Amino acid sequence: xxxxxxxxxxxxxxxxxxxxxxxxxxxxxxxxxxxxxxxxxxxxxxxxxxxxxxxxxxxxxxxxxxxxxxxxxxxxxxxxxxxxxxxxxxxxxxxxxxxxxxxxxxxxxxxxxxxxxxxxxxxxxxxxxxxxxxxxxxxxxxxxxxxxxxxxxxxxxxxxxxxxxxxxxxxxxxxxxxxxxxxxxxxxxxxxxx
Amino acid sequence: xxxxxxxxxxxxxxxxxxxxxxxxxxxxxxxxxxxxxxxxxxxxxxxxxxxxxxxxxxxxxxxxxxxxxxxxxxxxxxxxxxxxxxxxxxxxxxxxxxxxxxxxxxxxxxxxxxxxxxxxxxxxxxxxxxxxxxxxxxxxxxxxxxxxxxxxxxxxxxxxxxxxxxxxxxxxxxxxxxxxxxxxxxxxxxxxxx
DNA sequence: CTATGATTAGACTAAATGGTCTAATGGCAG
DNA sequence: CTGCCATTAGACCATTTAGTCTAATCATAG
Numbered sequence: 196x197x198x199x200x201x202x203x204x205x206x207x208x209x210x211x212x213x214x215x216x217x218x219x220x221x222x223x224x225x226x227x228x229x230x231x232x233x234x235x236x237x238x239x240x241x242x243x244x245x246x247x248x249x250x251x252x253x254x255x256x257x258x259x260x261x262x263x264x265x266x267x268x269x270x271x272x273x274x275x276x277x278x279x280x281x282x283x284x285x286x287x288x289x290x291x292x293x294x295x296x297x298x299x300x301x302x303x304x305x306x307x308x309x310x311x312x313x314x315x316x317x318x319x320x321x322x323x324x325x326x327x328x329x330x331x332x333x334x335x336x337x338x339x340x341x342x343x344x345x346x347x348x349x350x351x352x353x354x355x356x357x358x359x360x361x362x363x364x365x366x367x368x369x370x371x372x373x374x375x376x377x378x379x380x381x382x383x384x385x386x387x388x389x
Numbered sequence: 390x391x392x393x394x395x396x397x398x399x400x401x402x403x404x405x406x407x408x409x410x411x412x413x414x415x416x417x418x419x420x421x422x423x424x425x426x427x428x429x430x431x432x433x434x435x436x437x438x439x440x441x442x443x444x445x446x447x448x449x450x451x452x453x454x455x456x457x458x459x460x461x462x463x464x465x466x467x468x469x470x471x472x473x474x475x476x477x478x479x480x481x482x483x484x485x486x487x488x489x490x491x492x493x494x495x496x497x498x499x500x501x502x503x504x505x506x507x508x509x510x511x512x513x514x515x516x517x518x519x520x521x522x523x524x525x526x527x528x529x530x531x532x533x534x535x536x537x538x539x540x541x542x543x544x545x546x547x548x549x550x551x552x553x554x555x556x557x558x559x560x561x562x563x564x565x566x567x568x569x570x571x572x573x574x575x576x577x578x579x580x581x582x583x
Numbered sequence: 584c585t586a587t588g589a590t591t592a593g594a595c596t597a598a599a600t601g602g603t604c605t606a607a608t609g610g611c612a613g
Numbered sequence: 614c615t616g617c618c619a620t621t622a623g624a625c626c627a628t629t630t631a632g633t634c635t636a637a638t639c640a641t642a643g
Contacts, residue, residue, distance in 0.1 A: 219413040306558030359553015364500030383577040
């Protein structure tokens with residue numbers, strides 16, 4: 196395993212730690228120890244803990260999100276197919292199903308309490324909402340869905356419901372249960388197909 | 390305002406602080422300062438921070454949950470009516486809509502990381518699931534719903550979706566948006582009515 | 584009133600936290 | 614090879630953390 200540049204390694208370990216333990220419960224020293232990187236080195240690259248985590252969010256967490264929240268259609272795909280696929284892919288993602296969505300978890304911990312995190316994380320949530328709204332709207336425009344479907348509010352529903360399902364405690368979650376529940380969302384949407 | 394017994398006052402303040410800031414980010418000293426209670430006094434009543442919060446969960450958080458998750462029907466009520474009512478009542482609960490469900494928030498923070506909290510909080514989640522399953526099942530038995538409805542798994546869906554909707558960041562939540570989204574859950578269930 | 588146990592009071596402690604600082608090292612342009 | 618800047622290294626620091634301890638006070642049973 197080739198030696199990663201300090202900064203990259205720090206971001207990786209920070210993601211792992213913050214994902215499981217949360218922002219507050221993750222100490223700088225723990226990250227440093229796990230990464231095998233001395234303090235000065237970290238404080239050379241980042242102003243402090245908060246800046247490290249903010250960078251991690253943008254360069255790791257957001258990137259990881261793109262691998263399972265995929266709301267862009269292939270040319271020949273229906274919206275229903277896209278969403279079914281998205282859920283199928285998510286259900287195969289062990290850490291996602293076990294520990295929940297990293298974006299949502301961090302929002303729950305920090306949004307009410309820190310403006311910068313709220314802006315960054317909430318901004319991304321809004322962006323996902325826009326993407327999903329656009330997907331649903333395109334389905335309406337194509338005639339896949341009735342125009343009784345309110346794309347914007349159903350998109351909001353899909354997102355928060357999915358986050359809720361994903362972020363149940365490990366002891367109550369499994370790939371099977373995730374799929375079982377996600378099917379209700381799809382079923383609900385299907386009622387709007389022509 | 391008559392002076393509350395120390396123990397009760399501590400539980401109240403602890404609920405407020407942990408609800409907003411989470412377990413880890415809440416310090417014993419902060420609670421003590423806000424409550425105007427000296428340390429020795431607290432350590433006389435509780436072995437430590439964890440025990441204080443565990444007691445708070447059982448004596449405050451669980452009790453508060455009972456005021457908005459009400460899955461017991463009145464004699465003349467349909468299941469749909471009961472749920473509609475539950476959502477209507479929740480939407481009027483400002484802190485609930487703004488900061489989310491205190492049980493769910495604490496589960497998200499601690500379940501993956503602390504066995505005792507996982508057992509306590511997860512246990513309550515299971516109980517809620519059972520109550521809701523029983524409610525839906527009674528609706529099937531009464532002929533309100535088709536027997537195509539899988540009470541247990543739909544109950545799970547209702548719970549996690551509701552938690553997801555409730556626990557969106559304050560900047561993305563409002564009473565209006567909560568109701569808008571909860572309506573999709575009800576709509577989905579309604580499809581199973583005769 | 585008084586003796587006794589429960590409670591209050593808060594100074595104190597050890598460990599952990601995030602953060603600073605200076606000296607050593609490494610890589611590379613000239 | 615040399616000089617220079619970026620990086621590494623980790624000892625050190627102030628603050629906060631949860632938790633302890635002993636003395637004072639309070640409530641009340643006798």
